[in-house]
Amino acid sequence: MKVGLFIPCYIDQLYPCVGISTLQLLEKLGVDVEVPQNQTCCGQPLANSGLQKETIGISRHFINLFSNCDTIVSPSGSCVLQIKEHVPKELHDEKYSHIKNNIYELTEFITDILKIDELDGQFPYRVGLLQSCHSLRGLRNGKSSELAGKRFSKSGQLLSSLKDIKLVDLDRPDECCGFGGTFSVFEEAVSVQMGVDKIKDHLSHDAEIIAGTDMSCLMHLEGLINRNRQLLKVMHIAEILNTAMT
Amino acid sequence: MSRESILKSIIANKPAKIGLPKPIEISNNEYRDLTEKFIDMAKSAGSEIVEIDSMEKVMEWIIRQKSDGKVVFDLTQESVPTQQFLSIHDFSNSDIVVLRGQMGVAENGAVWIDEHDMLIRKLPFITSHLVLVLKKNKILKDMHQVYNQIDLKNTGFGVFIAGPSKTADIEQSLVIGAHGPIRHTILLLS
Amino acid sequence: MKHSQAAKVFLKNAPRTQWHDKALWFAREKRDIQKNQVTEWETLRDHASQIKEHALSNLDDYLMEFEQNAIGNGIVVHWASDAEEHNRIVFNILQKAGVRKLVKSKSMLTEECRMNPYLENKGIEVIESDLGERIIQLDKQEPSHIVMPAIHMKKEEIGKLFEKELHTETGNNDPQYLTAAARSHLRKHFLSAEVALTGVNFAIAETGGFVVCTNEGNADMGVHHARIHIASMGIEKLIPKKEHLAVFIRLLARSATGQPITNYTSHFQKPEKGKEIHIILVDNGRSEHLGEEKFWRALKCIRCGACMNTCPVYRRSGGHSYGYTIPGPIGSILTPKIDLKQFADLPFASSLCGSCSDVCPVKIDIHEQLYQWRQEVYEHGHLSWIKKTGFRVVGKILASPRLYGLTGTIARFFLIYAPGFLVYNRMNTWGKSRDIPTLPRQSFQEWYKENRNKS
Structure with a gap:
């Protein structure tokens, strides 16, 4: 199986360590990873602002770059959702549907494709899990609290398999953190308040680390934590799993 | 006229026909005991429950209330009040109204009554204390079962009542006694 | 005022915002408890959604069936194309x-039609009888929530x-006391x-009757005392059969207030002896909305308000920030159909977290419609230059890897080496309350080339 790794633009530019962790983690799990060169973006910042039409160029570039991969993995649920659901209709062809059906967010790739539910690693910290909305309610990599039935979370499953980790219970386990892409700027005041509240929920349960599947949400929270000099750290789940497995 | 133009506009705009789903299948053995579930739910809606084993005891219960000097209108007895009786009262001073309940709903503690049970529609609403007499064997599991039994075409008005009137419009704090009854009692008859 | 600006004003009062957020989250929690007690909850949602879609796709037939049966029941049926016609019909009856x-209970439709000011202009006294609505009416405000109209007000304000x-006692703010006074x-x-x-x-096509749900008993207190009962309904409120009521009644109160059923679920079939019932079937843009391929499903709405209670943005910005009778997520997908330009900012008043769609008892794809409305806003030229x-x-x-690599390098260089005041200036909305990330020396792609791709 040829697995192509998609590292979204903001991870590439701002959090290369998350890209590196993802690559190393996948390799530890025995995956043959290829990183197609000249990657850019999934197009989401434009599409979510109403300019889906203007993402044809970006999406075409993405499709050409990844159409040779059997499977595509990305450490961002949000970008995966963009590719699966909001690529302009003009590009809906066989190449695209292959990509649409074979692109996975990192943790769902581990649990659903590699069929690994437990990882051999240790992480002795109190961790709060940030259920990013696009992973949770978009990709359904967990059951949101609004729905009836047994709760599950693919990322939570992997984290809880680590030795000595303590996953803290939050008052509002899956309320949005307030990032929301361009929402964080268009609706700055509400976005900031949502982030502040999310951090407060973690602090009140003595979390030491906020873990997430989307670095964009974590970037928003990290920005607030650093500005307010709070004792909390954000980590992408790839970083945690990769560190734990050494 | 507007009727025609609205219908015309709907026909021009409506989406392609979508079929009705098959009737819903509901498991029938969810609650261990229907009466117990009904009592739980009715209580949580603010109803008082009195379990009673005969109609005579119901009479006694009503007479006890009367002896407190309260104005009681009891429509559960054989001698149904006449139209004249109804027209001389405005019922705004009624302390207690006693009516027969037709069916109870275990899943939510509500009781169904219709026009035949109340004679005039304002009666269950204007009194400060509504008392419903309900036979235990008239408790059904859920709304699906109850609606199967209700014959809307043969009544002018029917209502599910679940507890005394209430509101939470001020800061979401629950207050019992909004515009309708302040007390609600169900006499459960075995 | 735009939503983002109104929200900013709302958020200035931090303790109040926190209180508002908590009050509504409490409603969401009560709803969750109820949802967990119904084993077939998701099946009910599926059913409700399908019944509504079926009814809307056959709306003309069901309206005619309803009309015929209602007339057979002795109900007078009126049709109103728009708000003005609705208001005129009410006035003519009076x-x-x-x-x-006119003593009235809560109706979002009459709010939509701006009926009260219309009637008041013609010398009619309108008495709102739902407690929350009465508070709002006495204070000359607009409701901020469709189920809890005065949820934005504190008891101290209501006491005053x-x-x-x-003429209640000075300083007595006890909800029990205030409710008794009302x-x-x-x-x-x-x-x-x-x-x-x-x-x-x-309203039920099969029986020609209709259902009104309240907790306070105010609807029944009004209509059973009055000689004439006027019922105003949007044409989308129609369902085919009596048995469908079971599905919707089970969902409505649980979703709205976290009760298993409202206190009073009143079924009106025929007028009481010597009295009249008039029903007004109101279109006011709905039939045209049906033709919107991406948006007609918004008409499935049963006005429970659950999307407001769950919405993290609504809870932190208040209902008035939306500038329309129906606020929150559902309002933000209904308003653009009314006036895309005026309400162009509302589809953006969401982080697209999707909680609204998952909480919705009739499974309206609210957040997907918000996304689609954003596309309409852009395509119709209403996005700022x-x-x-x-x-x-x-x-x-x-779209260009070459430009991407170049700008990425420049941007990082600028952000690393530029003095702080250049980065954290007024133009940088991100940085007002948030730090920007500590910037890495090289991008992932640069690292990869250096360490892995030596070929």
């Missing part, structure tokens, strides 16, 4: 009856208002009501 007072309007104040109006108006939660141009440039850069 005028013909020679009545100058009642002191002035209902009860006796409104009782006078109920007992003297001659014409009463209600909304409609569900700065955003439009900015995004187009970004689009060009992201």
